[in-house]
Amino acid sequence: xxxxxxxxxxxxxxxxxxxxxxxxxxxxxxxxxxxxxxxxxxxxxxxxxxxxxxxxxxxxxxxxxxxxxxxxxxxxxxxxxxxxxxxxxxxxxxxxxxxxxxxxxxxxxxxxxxxxxxxxxxxxxxxxxxxxxxxxxxxxxxxxxxxxxxxxxxxxxxxxxxxxxxxxxxxxxxxxxxxxxxxxxxxxxxxxx
Amino acid sequence: xxxxxxxxxxxxxxxxxxxxxxxxxxxxxxxxxxxxxxxxxxxxxxxxxxxxxxxxxxxxxxxxxxxxxxxxxxxxxxxxxxxxxxxxxxxxxxxxxxxxxxxxxxxxxxxxxxxxxxxxxxxxxxxxxxxxxxxxxxxxxxxxxxxxxxxxxxxxxxxxxxxxxxxxxxxxxxxxxxxxxxxxxxxxxxxxxxxxxxxxxxxxxxxxxxxxxxxxxxxxxxxxxxxxxxxxxxxxxxxxxxxxxxxx
Numbered sequence: 001x002x003x004x005x006x007x008x009x010x011x012x013x014x015x016x017x018x019x020x021x022x023x024x025x026x027x028x029x030x031x032x033x034x035x036x037x038x039x040x041x042x043x044x045x046x047x048x049x050x051x052x053x054x055x056x057x058x059x060x061x062x063x064x065x066x067x068x069x070x071x072x073x074x075x076x077x078x079x080x081x082x083x084x085x086x087x088x089x090x091x092x093x094x095x096x097x098x099x100x101x102x103x104x105x106x107x108x109x110x111x112x113x114x115x116x117x118x119x120x121x122x123x124x125x126x127x128x129x130x131x132x133x134x135x136x137x138x139x140x141x142x143x144x145x146x147x148x149x150x151x152x153x154x155x156x157x158x159x160x161x162x163x164x165x166x167x168x169x170x171x172x173x174x175x176x177x178x179x180x181x182x183x184x185x186x187x188x189x190x191x192x193x
Numbered sequence: 194x195x196x197x198x199x200x201x202x203x204x205x206x207x208x209x210x211x212x213x214x215x216x217x218x219x220x221x222x223x224x225x226x227x228x229x230x231x232x233x234x235x236x237x238x239x240x241x242x243x244x245x246x247x248x249x250x251x252x253x254x255x256x257x258x259x260x261x262x263x264x265x266x267x268x269x270x271x272x273x274x275x276x277x278x279x280x281x282x283x284x285x286x287x288x289x290x291x292x293x294x295x296x297x298x299x300x301x302x303x304x305x306x307x308x309x310x311x312x313x314x315x316x317x318x319x320x321x322x323x324x325x326x327x328x329x330x331x332x333x334x335x336x337x338x339x340x341x342x343x344x345x346x347x348x349x350x351x352x353x354x355x356x357x358x359x360x361x362x363x364x365x366x367x368x369x370x371x372x373x374x375x376x377x378x379x380x381x382x383x384x385x386x387x388x389x390x391x392x393x394x395x396x397x398x399x400x401x402x403x404x405x406x407x408x409x410x411x412x413x414x415x416x417x418x419x420x421x422x423x424x425x426x427x428x429x430x431x432x433x434x435x436x437x438x439x440x441x
Contacts, residue, residue, distance in 0.1 A: 026265050030258050038253035040245045052257050059261045060268050074242075081245045089210070128246040135247055149211035150244050156206045157213060168202075175205035181240035 011076045018066035026063055033077055037084045044088035044151050054091060058083040089153030134184035142177035145170055201230055208238045215347040222338055339416055339438035348436050354410040361406040368400040376423035379404060380430055382415040393426035414441040
């Protein structure tokens with residue numbers, strides 16, 4: 001596969017070309033995010049075959065629905081990664097894929113990630129460093145709560161049972177963790193205020 | 194702690210997809226109508242969107258790229274292929290409209306169900322009508338949600354008011370099992386607090402039921418459900434409703 005490149009089409013242009021059925025646009029999307037998508041799927045599933053299946057489904061979802069993309073409401077990366085993560089969790093938990101359909105396209109709370117194009121790779125690198133620093137700075141129990149939910153697909157109730165703390169405590173830990181991550185990323189200019 | 198504070202504290206769990214199904218619906222409805230919670234949800238979601246970057250990157254199998262491109266070449270497109278200009282002009286709906294859109298996607302199902310029911314009532318062959326049925330315009334359709342509380346916590350109902358057809362469809366799920374001899378009774382309440390019975394029903398074993406209300410919801414402010422004595426229910430509710438919502 002090609003590297004994640006900073007050159008190439010902007011998200012809106014790429015989405016428009018995907019919607020127009022241009023296969024080279026899909027190739028560019030894959031070159032840009034395929035490695036990240038596969039890595040997330042593998043982290044959740046721990047199975048290379050299933051991870052491939054999930055990544056394929058997620059890319060095809062974007063391919064088929066690219067006309068609905070709106071750069072004002074989120075980046076292609078966010079859309080794709082949300083799809084990968086949700087499908088991975090659905091596989092993991094034996095849920096039907098359609099249960100996640102609405103959440104993936106939940107536009108009102110979609111992220112407005114850092115701008116793409118020439119700064120994409122640099123931005124991604126900054127973000128990666130920042131998110132790792134931010135997560136490392138969290139108290140272990142807060143990080144655990146977020147990671148069990150995001151990468152494990154566990155509900156608050158399940159996490160409360162696993163960690164033997166009250167449900168409200170789990171929710172509080174999640175809230176604190178995400179607020180800290182948000183502040184951390186905002187403080188580095190990696191997230192819109 | 195107020196209900197707002199309680200729900201606000203659950204937003205992180207919700208955006209992480211970790212809220213229970215019933216709670217998630219409640220939070221979604223609250224966020225939809227609460228500007229400050231929308232801001233919170235948006236802020237926390239942005240943090241979540243960075244989480245994939247935590248993962249150590251792995252190199253996928255080289256075949257995966259070609260596999261995806263090959264699958265795309267044979268994948269049926271579910272949307273028309275617009276020009277670049279057209280695609281740029283397309284906008285995902287706002288958060289407020291999201292629930293409407295999400296519900297609207299189900300309208301053909303409800304509408305088809307309504308058509309079938311109407312056809313049956315009118316003695317028209319279902320097959321004749323199904324092929325020609327046109328879903329009603331969005332302005333002719335209103336959607337609402339009923340939420341269960343206390344002993345009916347976890348129960349939900351999606352309400353679709355098909356104004357042009359003069360009927361409403363109520364899609365219940367998560368209803369608790371009834372005691373023997375009891376039924377659920379649906380009530381419609383006017384702004385002047387007149388309570389009109391709107392039908393009795395018994396859900397299936399999984400707690401689901403679609404109820405057709407033989408009138409539009411115009412002129413009513415609230416829909417509610419109580420448990421009453423079967424088989425005919427009561428002329429007036431005998432208990433406080435624990436599943437209700439606005440239909441105004």
